[in-house]
Amino acid sequence: MRWIFGFVLSVIASAAWAAPPDMTFANIDGGTLNLSQWAGQPVLVVNTASQCGFTGQYEGLQALYDTYKERGLVVFAVPSDDFNQELGTSEEVKEFCEVAFGLDLPMADITRVRGSKAHPFYRAVKAETGFVPRWNFNKVLIGPDGAVVQTWGSSAKPQSRAIVGAIEPLLD
Template identity: 35%
Template sequence: MNPFKTFMGTLFSKSSNKMEKTSIYDIKINALNGKPLELSAFKDKYILFVNVASKCGFTPQYKGLQELYDTHKDKLVVIGVPCNQFGKQEPGNAQEIESFCEVNYGVTFQITEKIDVKGANQHPLYTWLTQKQLNGKSNSKVKWNFQKYLVNPEGEFIDYYFSITSPMSTKIAKYLK
């Protein structure tokens, strides 16, 4: 069963064949260990999705992501989403990614399975994050590793931030006060 086709099939209105706004909580994705990660478990918290890579110039942002999570974990969930589409900078398997994150940055926030964040095999999570007709707010393209997407506690898309935006930036932190 192809989860992308299943998800996309649920987005089309039978009468108009147009995609309609849908809930982020309905999207299926697995954690790094292969077990389902239920996004609905994070209702009532902000969620910051970040496509991550271990061999990128922005990789030190893992430290800032961990600091942001530690500072606001009562109201924020950080979800790292490994992706190998930008310069092949995330070549590792699940065990290598987990070990790298823990050993080098002490990461305790959630990490998902490795996915595609753009292109023909774009995961439904990133289809939702990047398409206004689904998220109800704006279109975007994932330009590089460590691009960030923020969703509010009601599951509504807030905004996205390019890789150069520090995890501790006031652009993000202002929502968590």
């Protein structure tokens, strides 16, 4: 009986990971984007790449954003060349995403997501949850309270039952 209680407490603790600190990203359009501007909203942060086998997920990310943005969801794309599959410049990335997928969701400039030079957001997520993007299109769901709710790997499609099921309870 005692081990069940301990197990339940560990599950509850792991579901309430500490929030990453307030983080600023370079905006692909210039200037900066700060996660604090979306305080009180769920944010799905996705490390992306334009020349990856999972690049087609941009379509699902945009559809997810279009479906739920009026209810508060932010889908935040973070292009990265950590896996050598991103275009050479932010301008090329922005143009590719707009032309090929009609993307209008918030997007960072090309950003490191793993290793010692990873963006502080990804270092904080790793420190708190152990999660590190193992490939492009890994997903981190941040709840309205700023806590990491859940993470998924590349194969989790943006409109999958698992992702939508985690997002919907967080919406207005």
